[in-house]
Amino acid sequence: xxxxxFRNPTELIFGKxxxxxxxxxxxxxTKILMTYGGGSIFRNGVYDQVKKAxxxxxxxxxxxxxxxxxxxxxxxxxxxxxxxxxxxxxAVGGGSVIDGTKFIAAGANFxxxxxDFLIGKAPVCKAIPFATVLTLPATASxxxxxxxxxxxxxxxxxxxxxxxxxxxxxxxxxxxxxxxPQRQISNGIVDIYAHTFEQYLTTCINTKVMDRWAEGLLxxxxxxxxxxxxxxxxxxxxxxxxxxxTMGLNGFIAMGVDEDWSTHMIGHELTALHxxxxxxxxxxxxxxxxxxxxxxxxGKLLQYGERVWGIREGSVDERIDxxxxxxxxxxxxxxxxxxxxxxxxxxxxxxxxxxRFRDRHWKLGEGGIVTPEKVEMxxxxxx
Ligand code: NZQ
Ligand code: ZN
Numbered sequence: 001x002x003x004x005x006f007r008n009p010t011e012l013i014f015g016k017x018x019x020x021x022x023x024x025x026x027x028x029x030t031k032i033l034m035t036y037g038g039g040s041i042f043r044n045g046v047y048d049q050v051k052k053a054x055x056x057x058x059x060x061x062x063x064x065x066x067x068x069x070x071x072x073x074x075x076x077x078x079x080x081x082x083x084x085x086x087x088x089x090x091a092v093g094g095g096s097v098i099d100g101t102k103f104i105a106a107g108a109n110f111x112x113x114x115x116d117f118l119i120g121k122a123p124v125c126k127a128i129p130f131a132t133v134l135t136l137p138a139t140a141s142x143x144x145x146x147x148x149x150x151x152x153x154x155x156x157x158x159x160x161x162x163x164x165x166x167x168x169x170x171x172x173x174x175x176x177x178x179x180x181p182q183r184q185i186s187n188g189i190v191d192i193y194a195h196t197f198e199q200y201l202t203t204c205i206n207t208k209v210m211d212r213w214a215e216g217l218l219x220x221x222x223x224x225x226x227x228x229x230x231x232x233x234x235x236x237x238x239x240x241x242x243x244x245x246t247m248g249l250n251g252f253i254a255m256g257v258d259e260d261w262s263t264h265m266i267g268h269e270l271t272a273l274h275x276x277x278x279x280x281x282x283x284x285x286x287x288x289x290x291x292x293x294x295x296x297x298x299g300k301l302l303q304y305g306e307r308v309w310g311i312r313e314g315s316v317d318e319r320i321d322x323x324x325x326x327x328x329x330x331x332x333x334x335x336x337x338x339x340x341x342x343x344x345x346x347x348x349x350x351x352x353x354x355x356r357f358r359d360r361h362w363k364l365g366e367g368g369i370v371t372p373e374k375v376e377m378x379x380x381x382x383x
Contacts, residue, residue, distance in 0.1 A: 001207050001256035008251050010143045011169035014243070016235070018171050019046070019133055022053040025169055026088070026131070032059045033086040035077065035101045037093045038066065044179035046135055050092055060084055065093065068271055068278070069100030071115060071151040074107070081108035081128065088129045091167075094136030094184075095278075099147035102165050105130045118149055118158040127162055132170040136180060137242040138188035138279070140195065140249030142170035150272060157272040159264075172246065177228075177238035185228050186334045187279030188245060193221055193330075194263055194282040195248040201290070202258035202366040204299035210257050215307050217253070220244050222308070225334050262364035263289050266375060269353045274345060283336035284343075287328045288378035289370070294320050296369050340382050350379040 013021055026032065034050070041047040051059075062077045081089070081104060091101035105127035107114035116122035134142045141147065145165040150157040180188075200214035221244060227237040247253065267281030294301060298316065305311035305323030314322065328338050337343060340350075357364075357372040364370040370378075 001205060001210075002258070004254075004256045006251060006255055008143065008166065009168075010166045010250075012143065012172060012246065013169055014172045014174075015239075016173060016175055018173050019049040020053050021171065022050065022090075022133075023057075026054070026057070026090075028057070030057065031084065031087045032057055033077070033081055033084070033089045033104075034059050034061050035065055035089060035091050035093070035097055035104065036061070036063045037097045038064065040179065041092055041135060044135075044176065046092060046133065046176060050090070050133060060086065065097045065100040067094075067096045068148075068150040068157065068275075069096045069103070071149055072153065074100050074103050074149065075114075077104045078107040078114070086128065088131065088168075091130060091132040092135065094134070095139030095141045095148075098132050098134070098139070098141040098167070099149065101130050101132070102127065102141070102145075102147035102162060103149050103160075104128075106162055106165060115151070117160045117162075124160055124162040124165065127165045129168050131168045134170055134172050134242070135176045136184055136188065137172075137177065137245035138184075138191040140246050142167060142172065143246050143250035146249075148268065148278075155272045157268040159268070172242050174235060174238040174242045177233065177241060182229055182335060183277070185233075186336055187277050188241070189221055189225055189228065189334050190279040190283045190331055190336055192245050192248040193218060194267075194279075194286055196221075196253065197286065198261050198263060199254045199257055199259050201297055201300050201304065202260050204303070205256075205258065207255075207257045210253055210255055211303070213247075213253050215304070217244050217248055218304075218308050222330060225330075229334060258366040260289075260293075260365040260370065262370040262375070262378075265357075265362070265364055266353065266378065269356065270345070270349070273349055273352060274343065276343060280336060280343075283331040283338050284340060284382050285378065286331075287324050287338060288382040290320075290324045290327065291381055292374055292377045293365070293370065296366075338382075340379065346383065350376060350383075353379065 091098045117124045132142045148159045196217045263285045266285045270281040301320045309326045311322045354376045
């Protein structure tokens with residue numbers, strides 16, 4: 001196990017009816033910017049619950065943050081923050097609204113162009129305090145300090161981390177999951193599966209607690225998926241789904257392990273270039289990473305196959321093939337396509353992505369083993 005420092009200051013407020021607690025956490029005279037997305041919160045009652053809980057507060061609203069939050073939209077929100085000198089931001093939405101809010105919260109305290117946070121030209125500055133009311137379990141943005149921002153004008157999508165940019169608190173009411181369309185449930189399941197994988201499917205360095213936690217999250221997702229995909233999904237399944245999402249990327253399964261975020265980085269390019277949903281990109285790329293990196297990840301692939309899918313028979317390659325097949329089958333069972341060609345994407349996109357990674361001198365994965373050459377092999381395997 002590697003040495004590690006661990007800190008996660010976000011308070012989780014979890015359960016039915018918990019949105020009402022907003023006024024207990026936010027002082028009366030606080031000037032709030034409330035951020036949200038394209039309008040789902042008006043249809044599922046979350047907006048009304050937030051407004052009721054914060055009756056009498058000074059709130060400026062900023063709606064219209066799109067899925068894969070766009071730089072141009074967020075810059076407008078930064079201008080609103082600067083003009084009105086807001087004390088805190090309350091994000092009400094999924095990962096996109098929360099990520100967008102993290103960008104706004106830091107950008108509002110910055111005199112230059114906050115795009116520089118994303119391309120490593122400027123350190124991320126201290127953010128305005130912010131909190132969240134989560135409406136979509138998937139990203140764990142509600143309990144981490146990362147954010148991913150898109151720039152449609154240049155077809156780019158990058159992540160940044162802000163050391164002090166955790167939400168103050170996040171309210172997780174599982175009843176918000178009732179109104180999610182199947183598409184977003186599928187995206188969430190695959191996103192959480194991928195986050196868990198990226199902190200698990202790396203080296204075997206004796207991290208027994210982390211391994212069992214990660215395998216537990218994967219098994220929970222496999223068990224919950226059929227119930228979650230029903231239109232009348234149960235509260236208990238929604239609650240476990242929400243907690244699985246948060247635990248997948250709040251640092252708790254990353255203690256002392258190696259990580260490989262290559263699937264996400266390749267996936268971000270597919271979203272930037274073709275507009276695919278985040279979860280959709282991961283369902284395509286992951287089986288390719290497993291297959292192309294099978295030698296480097298052999299120990300963990302075998303362990304995963306055995307502990308998660310009960311694969312014990314056959315040669316090493318046969319067991320790894322079966323583990324990949326089971327994974328791809330699981331993604332397909334939740335309604336995902338797993339091939340580039342199924343989305344009309346071909347060699348031209350592969351060339352573009354590989355060139356971008358070469359130009360950026362990116363070497364991804366544990367110890368930089370996922371080179372641009374490997375990325376090309378991974379994507380070709382997914383045609
Ligand atoms: O915009 P509205 O109208 O609210 O609709 C949203 C959006 O269209 C809708 N939705 C959200 N909650 C709903 C709902 N519809 C019905 N009922 C509800 N309760 O769902 C759509 C997708 O929302 P979005 O926030 O985009 O989804 P998600 O949470 O999957 O976020 C995706 C973004 O997060 C980034 C992704 O790259 C992508 O940009 N990620 C952020 C991470 C992080 N901060 O740690 C890590 C992830 O790996 C990921 O990269
Ligand atoms: Zn993700």
